[in-house]
Amino acid sequence: MPGTRLTGRGSIRMFQSLHSQSEAISQGGNSAMKRILFGVASLILIGLAVMALPAFTQAGAPTVDISADYRWSTDEPIQWQDTTKYKKAGPYKFGFSNCSTTNAYAVYFWETAKWEATKHPNKIAEFLTTDAGDSAAKQLSDVEDLIAKGIHALIIRPCTLDAAVPAIEKAMDKGIPVIISNRSTKTSKYVTQNTTPWFDRGRNQAEWVVKQLGGKGNIVSFEGPAGSGPAVEGFQGAMSVLKNNPNIKILARKATNWSRAEAKATMEDWLQAFPKKIDGILQQSGIMGAGVVEAIEEAKINPCSMPQSGDDYNGYMKWILKNKCNMITTNPTWASGASVVAALMILDGQPVPKQWNIPTKIYDATNIAEITDLSKSDEWMPNILPKDWKIGGK
């Protein structure tokens, strides 16, 4: 205490007291220190364990709950992409370069992207969109414009395999993650591709046609625009089956550009060129399939005598339902929605599959009713848009 004068014995007692107190303090301090050290070590160990956890679970799997519609196919091993370098705080500016909206699929695809974007108002501040009008050259300019506008992520549906490759690679070089949507690109410089597996669809369609023909016969092939991913990869998928079936002969093939009228005119010509020789039809799309069956009917031939594949264009599905023959493989219009989700995941630093395939399903006359809508026009396609969503709305 201030002012207290210590005697020798008092000093010793104080010293002893102080010593014992300091020992006590020291011991207590040592204990506290130990507890602190133990706590810190525990935290470090826990942290290391958490970081190491992915090594013990599915490597790279993201920790978000993906909608079932968007869930990727697990038919092939997944190559996870580490996106930590793209992680940044929101809100974000997205750029979406679409090839075109001139057919039914493209419209529902487009609308699904816009709808998905509206579900994340706090994360997506701007959703810039461009339409290339089926022009690869314009798409290159569109992508360059989007990059110049400072987008944080680029989603692109390429018009052709080559379309906008320089701009795609430029975006990646600038640190803008690129998500390929629906169609393929020639470059591997992108983060993820959300798509219908065109190769698998082509393979499924060819397998069905070959089976219907008992492995023997002549076929004709209708394809999408020359150079487009669906057309090229779809045909490659078909050829993977046909090369093992030498008794199936392709009489003719043509790119009829997703056009019902063009496919119809071509089939009219082929019915003349190969009278009674066409046994089956390899068809990539339902809109062209609808024109083809009409050409066959007008030639007074039973279309069911020429098994034909196709996709889920409502006009073609209605025909299948009525005539009880032919098949389709679906072409999910919601790949674009998956692309928007993928972009959000990437900017959040979450891993994504390099190849994010939206599974395709097969329907034939026995179950086509499940996805056909007789109340809708021929131009309708199955989609996940809410009933109150206005096509053409923001």
Add this chain to the structure above:
Amino acid sequence: MLAKAISRPVGSPRSFLGLCQRLDQAGIVWLSVLLLVLIASILSPAFLTIRNLLNILRQASILGIISVGQTIVLLSGGADLSQSTVMTLSAVVAFQYLAGRDAMILPVMLLCLAIGAAVGLFNGLMISKVKVPPFLMTLGTRTIILGVGLVFTQGVPQGSITPLFRQVLGRIDLLGIPGQIFIWAVIVLISWVLLKRTVFGRRLYAVGGNRRAARQSGVQVDRILIVAYVISGLLAAYGGLMLGARSGNADNALGHGYELNALAASVIGGTSFAGGRGGLGGTVGGVLLIIALQNVLNILGVNPNAYLVAMGLVIMAPMVLLKVQR
């Protein structure tokens, strides 16, 4: 003596070259069509059958109708690049308002023809009164009408047509011949009479040949131009209805490319871009050349990647023949 030598025909009258030298461009096109038919018949027995020839004529009918309108506009010294989008708009409007009801066929057809005429009127007024160059004007209209169609359908065309609608627009066969061919023939005949046997036709050629001289001669140049574009718009709208009836659907790219093929058919057939020269005879030949070629390439199974190359070369052939002749 030198001039006489130069002016003397190179080929004898009975030689192929001599024959070419005596033909005008329309004649060259028809000669090309005959040569194509001959070569195709040799290469494939499937070509020269009644059924296949009727197919060609049926497929040619829609392009043929559009080309009549294009020829009339070209004769006036202009061009109409809005035909394809007018075709598309006409078809999507028809599908939307028909909605599967036979009772609506006539009102819907009249509505679509009115739309085509209105677009033609707009083109004609802007070109004649405001003096906008025809190529630019109709290119702009083309884009506007494409946008109108997208807004109208919100990207997804609705509605449906009826079997009766398809029959009215030519799906029915008459005496074993597709109705579309008769409709095309009637339109060509009426238009030929209009061009060759009426005052309007004479004045159209005059305006296309020399607009200033025509105006000074008392020709109502603006009125002639407006009528030419209205006819083109009407025929484009009608062609769109026929195309929608034929294919059974109407999407927003239905008429894509038709105006360029119509231009090609008209010019190959001898109608001048400068105006005042040409006629429907050559245009019909040009249409047949284009469609027959498509048919031949399909029948022969030409490599799809080489398809466009083959098309371009054969379309150029009459022009090359003509230049060689001169």
